[in-house]
Amino acid sequence: MLGYVALTGEKGRKIMLEQTEVMGLPLVRAQVPGMGGRHEKRLARRVERAARRLREAGVRRVLTGPDFPYWDLLEAQGLGGVDPGPMCQAMAAPLALAALEGGVCPPERAVVALRGGRVSRPFFQAAVALCARVRGVEVRAPGGGAELADYLRREYGLPVLERERPDLIVEFSPITSEPEGGPAMVLHGPSLRLLGLTLRPAMPVPDGFAPLPLTAALWETGCLPQPPEVVPEGKKMTWGVFLGRKGP
Incomplete structure (x- = not known):
């Protein structure tokens, strides 16, 4: 409830x-x-x-x-x-591409580092989705990272770089060492860092709600007819109150 x-x-x-x-x-x-x-x-x-x-x-x-x-x-x-982290991780590739296109680095020239404790399903999906859009991917995850890097090389022919300084870091779970490279997008924990971006439904969001947790609640309960949109944080997306009361 x-x-x-x-x-x-x-x-x-x-x-x-x-x-x-x-x-x-x-x-x-x-x-x-x-x-x-x-x-x-x-x-x-x-x-x-x-x-x-x-x-x-x-x-x-x-x-x-x-x-x-x-x-x-x-x-x-x-x-x-409501934790927006799972939704943000599922949308990791669109968030990363929007950050790159927003001024970090043109995607076709960018190296994106994916980091976390293990290769989760969203981690894997983000790596595959980014293969067609960026110059290189760095995979750093003690649990399954080497296997994922081999898969990307074999299936997509994409350089999986380990020594080049990344232009953007996408963090799926806490890491022990301080990340080196470009800005870090943090998709876990109580303090998400989306680098000036956020997620919104395609339809108007009602006034009186913190938009990101509401979007996450709609996403996890299947109330969104299409994936949330990546937009700049602070963009006005509300058009009045849309609360329907049940019963008499």
Whole structure:
């Protein structure tokens, strides 16, 4: 069950829970009234109560607005966010190409390093997809990296470079050594680094949501009719609220 904490910024005391739907994604929305400033402590207590009610309703992960300031209160009640990492890893090749084309280096002249602890399915798919677009690929993964490099050489004839300084690094999981080379795109952990890019649905995103976690929730539940689009971070992609309430 997925929840949504909406800070209404309106007067009132009552926290409302209701079943809603956003872009085909069912949610339990908690509407939290109140304002910050001198009423900050009162608002924080309401957020804590809303988190407790969501947990009691079976919610374990929640969506919020951009720059939501009360994640510590949600986590204390056992609620977590939606991790965009798996979606970003599945979109690693389009993200890498967009970063190259955005000014890092023309793809046809670029060497891209793929790094991580093991060759996962997204790691493998990114390597194959990049073969036709870049000059060379560096594969560095203790688990399956050598086998993948041999496969790319054999199947695609692409130089799998190990000593050349890469123009872009794409990191799928934590690595022990500091990466050397061009900018690093980090696709794991709580602090993703997408080098000024982000992912959005092709359709408008409703106001009041942090766009990347919402896109990830839509992607993992199959609510996106087509893959998310790679766009510059901060590009305006919202056209009003599109929340449909279920029931009377």
